[in-house]
Structures are given as structure tokens and as C-alpha cells.
Amino acid sequence: MRPARRLARISLRTRLTLVFGLLFLLAGIVLLGTTYGLFQQQLRSGGTKFVSMLGKDIREAGEKEQRTADEGDEGEGKSPSDRRRYAITPEGDVLTGATADRWIKAQQARVDDAATTSLLAQGGIALLVVGGAATGFGWLVAGRVLAPLHRVTDTARRIAAAPAADRGLHERIALNGPVDEVKELADTFDTMVERLDRSFDGQRRFVANASHELRTPLTLGRALVEVAMHRRTASEDVKQLGENLLEINSRHERLISGLLLLADSENAITERHPVDLADVAVHVVAQVAGQARAAGVAVRSTTDEAPTAGAALLLERLVHNLVENAVRHNVEQDGWVEVVTGVRPDGRAELRVANSGPAVPPYEIPRLFEPFRRLDADRVASAKGAGLGLSIVRSIAGAHEGEVQAEARAEGGLAVTVMLPGAV
Numbered sequence: 001m002r003p004a005r006r007l008a009r010i011s012l013r014t015r016l017t018l019v020f021g022l023l024f025l026l027a028g029i030v031l032l033g034t035t036y037g038l039f040q041q042q043l044r045s046g047g048t049k050f051v052s053m054l055g056k057d058i059r060e061a062g063e064k065e066q067r068t069a070d071e072g073d074e075g076e077g078k079s080p081s082d083r084r085r086y087a088i089t090p091e092g093d094v095l096t097g098a099t100a101d102r103w104i105k106a107q108q109a110r111v112d113d114a115a116t117t118s119l120l121a122q123g124g125i126a127l128l129v130v131g132g133a134a135t136g137f138g139w140l141v142a143g144r145v146l147a148p149l150h151r152v153t154d155t156a157r158r159i160a161a162a163p164a165a166d167r168g169l170h171e172r173i174a175l176n177g178p179v180d181e182v183k184e185l186a187d188t189f190d191t192m193v194e195r196l197d198r199s200f201d202g203q204r205r206f207v208a209n210a211s212h213e214l215r216t217p218l219t220l221g222r223a224l225v226e227v228a229m230h231r232r233t234a235s236e237d238v239k240q241l242g243e244n245l246l247e248i249n250s251r252h253e254r255l256i257s258g259l260l261l262l263a264d265s266e267n268a269i270t271e272r273h274p275v276d277l278a279d280v281a282v283h284v285v286a287q288v289a290g291q292a293r294a295a296g297v298a299v300r301s302t303t304d305e306a307p308t309a310g311a312a313l314l315l316e317r318l319v320h321n322l323v324e325n326a327v328r329h330n331v332e333q334d335g336w337v338e339v340v341t342g343v344r345p346d347g348r349a350e351l352r353v354a355n356s357g358p359a360v361p362p363y364e365i366p367r368l369f370e371p372f373r374r375l376d377a378d379r380v381a382s383a384k385g386a387g388l389g390l391s392i393v394r395s396i397a398g399a400h401e402g403e404v405q406a407e408a409r410a411e412g413g414l415a416v417t418v419m420l421p422g423a424v
Contacts, residue, residue: 020138028127169197277306297335306341306349307423321389326355347422357413
């Protein structure tokens with residue numbers, strides 16, 4: 001497993017370059033070995049002729065010395081064949097007979113060794129130089145070939161990094177060039193993204209249209225219930241039933257309003273206006289003060305300036321949902337909520353809402369931002385909500401190119417931090 005992971009870290013361009021270089025070096029080694037074998041065969045087949053020609057040249061060059069020495073050599077008892085073998089060294093020494101033959105063979109061996117050494121050494125150096133150049137050229141070619149794949153990867157990364165799931169689906173690769181495997185991959189990716197874009201757009205339109213259609217009968221039903229409750233002849237049972245129906249109707253209306261707001265907040269904000277999160281937080285804290293007192297929860301706020309830009313109504317809903325959720329999802333006694341605004345060191349506006357409350361498992365935090373998700377150990381009072389609070393917070397923050405982070409407090413409760421771009 002470890003070698004596979006280590007190999008996976010090497011880029012495809014590097015691997016292709018290594019393959020190109022190794023194949024070139026392998027082919028060069030085979031070529032050099034073949035040349036060496038042919039060279040050795042040629043030397044072996046031509047060695048006898050070389051020795052014979054060298055001996056002939058030496059004998060012709062020493063004919064005069066041979067005739068001069070014949071008279072003296074006859075007295076020494078040497079054979080005529082020995083008297084006809086001569087070799088003259090570069091130092092001027094005259095060798096005869098078997099000594100001359102050994103010297104000639106030694107010279108031939110030296111020539112063979114020198115030629116072989118020159119072939120292998122110089123050929124090896126040339127192979128390394130050309131192999132390095134071929135590897136560099138392979139790096140450039142691999143980069144050129146893989147450039148369209150990098151374009152596909154960059155587009156997919158931007159879509160995946162979009163603050164909302166469907167925010168970047170309008171992007172297309174639109175790769176131009178010859179119809180090959182890479183272009184087919186890019187076109188297939190564009191087709192997939194286009195279908196996803198249409199699907200998400202249709203889903204948003206369906207939610208918005210359905211929510212609008214449902215608001216009319218809910219409003220009508222509430223009016224009828226109120227009329228029936230306020231009749232003089234209405235009994236106590238009818239009034240109690242009417243109150244229950246109005247409570248149910250109110251919850252359904254909040255659900256419909258949340259769905260509409262969620263559908264609207266999924267769209268990018270086109271018109272932005274200066275907004276100070278500190279002012280929004282002060283306003284929201286004042287709004288939920290009565291609800292907090294009724295629940296026995298103390299709300300503390302530290303509101304330093306936190307300028308940003310966006311839609312004021314949506315940002316107010318974002319802060320309201322966070323504070324309201326913090327009040328609802330709290331302990332029974334001595335609960336508290338802390339609201340802090342300010343500017344981060346990187347210049348972004350920050351809103352942090354923390355509360356006391358039941359322990360939240362860290363693995364449950366991502367689920368809290370999904371629509372209609374609640375913890376199993378939720379308080380009964382939280383049933384007044386529609387289960388869309390944190391989903392709307394995340395959507396509004398994403399529409400403002402912001403970020404939402406949540407962490408479970410060790411003492412219980414949750415701390416949610418919203419970071420939005422600072423005002424320009």
C-alpha cells in the first residue's frame with residue numbers, strides 16, 4: 001500500500017517523461033551494444049590481413065638490412081625463415097623472428113583495445129547527453145499533450161470549490177482542437193455539467209413555484225379558522241381547536257417561507273450594498289430578546305464594526321436564524337447565547353454565535369446544515385422550527401461568497417462562525 005501511495009504522488013507528466021527517457025536510453029543501449037558487436041566481428045575477421053600486411057610492409061622496409069645481415073647471420077645458425085622476419089619499433093629497435101610476431105600481435109591488441117574503449121566511452125557519453133536532451137524534450141511534449149487535461153481539472157476544481165453545490169455549474173470547458181480522446185473527455189464533462197445545471201435549475205424553480213402555490217391555501221385556511229374562532233356562538237372546544245389549527249398553519253407558513261428563502265438564497269447576489277454586521281446583530285438581538293427571556297436564556301453581544309457588502313434582508317435573515325437557533329437549542333436552565341462581530345486579520349467580516357446546550361457529536365455537525373435535519377436529542381421546543389435554519393445560513397453565506405464553519409463546544413452547545421468578504 002505504501003509504494004502505491006508514494007507512486008500516486010508523482011504527476012502523470014513526470015511519469016510520462018520518465019517512460020520516454022527510459023525507453024530512449026534502452027534503445028540507445030541496444031544500438032550501442034549492436035554496434036560494439038559488429039565492430040568486434042569486423043576486427044576479428046580483418047586481424048589476420050592486418051598482421052600479414054604489417055609484416056609485409058616491415059619486411060619490405062627491412063630488405064636492405066636483411067641483405068646486409070644475411071652474411072653475418074649465416075654464421076650464427078639461424079634458418080632462412082627466421083632471417084626474413086623483421087619489425088622495427090618506434091624507438092628504432094629491429095626485432096626478428098618470433099619476437100617480431102609477438103610485437104605485431106601486441107600492437108594489434110593495443111589497436112583493438114583503443115578502438116573498443118573509444119567506442120564505449122565516447123558512445124556512452126554521447127548516449128547520456130542525447131538521453132538527457134530527449135528527456136527534457138519529452139517533458140515539454142508531455143506538458144503540451146497534458147495541457148487540455150489540466151484545463152479539465154481546473155474547471156472541475158472550480159466547480160467543486162463553489163460555495164453552493166450548483167453555483168459553478170454554468171462553467172464549461174469548451175475545448176477546441178482535434179477530435180481525440182482528450183476532447184471527447186472534455187465534451188462529455190461539459191454535457192454532464194450542463195445536465196446537472198438544468199436539473200438544479202429545475203429543482204429551484206419547482207421549490208419556488210410549489211411554495212408560492214402552497215401559500216395561498218394556507219392563507220385562506222388561516223382566515224377561515226380565525227373567522228370560526230371569533231364567532232359569538234363558538235364554543236370553547238371550537239376555540240381550542242382553532243388555536244391548534246392556527247399553530248399548525250403557522251408552522252407550515254414558516255416552512256413555506258423558509259423554502260422560498262432557501263430557493264432565493266441559492267442564487268448569486270448581483271446587487272450589493274454596504275452592510276455592517278454589527279448593526280444587523282444589534283437589531284436581531286433586540287428582536288429575539290423576548291423569546292430568549294421566555295426560554296430562560298441570557299443573550300450577550302459584543303458588536304464591533306464588521307463592514308461587508310450584500311443584500312441587507314438576506315444578511316438579517318442569516319443572523320436571525322443563527323441567534324434564534326442558539327436560543328431554541330439550549331439547556332433548560334441558565335442557558336446563554338453569545339453574539340460577536342468584528343473584522344478578521346485577513347480583512348473579512350466575521351460573525352460568531354455560540355451557545356450553551358446539549359453535547360453535539362462532531363460527526364453530526366455536517367448533517368445540521370442539511371435541510372430538515374435535527375439532532376435526535378433535540379428539545380421539544382425546537383419543533384417550532386422548520387429544520388431549514390442552518391441550511392438557509394449556509395446558502396446566504398455562499399451567495400455572498402462567504403464561508404460558514406461550525407464546531408462543537410467541549411462543554412456542550414455549538415459555535416458557528418460566518419466569514420464574509422470585507423467591504424471594498
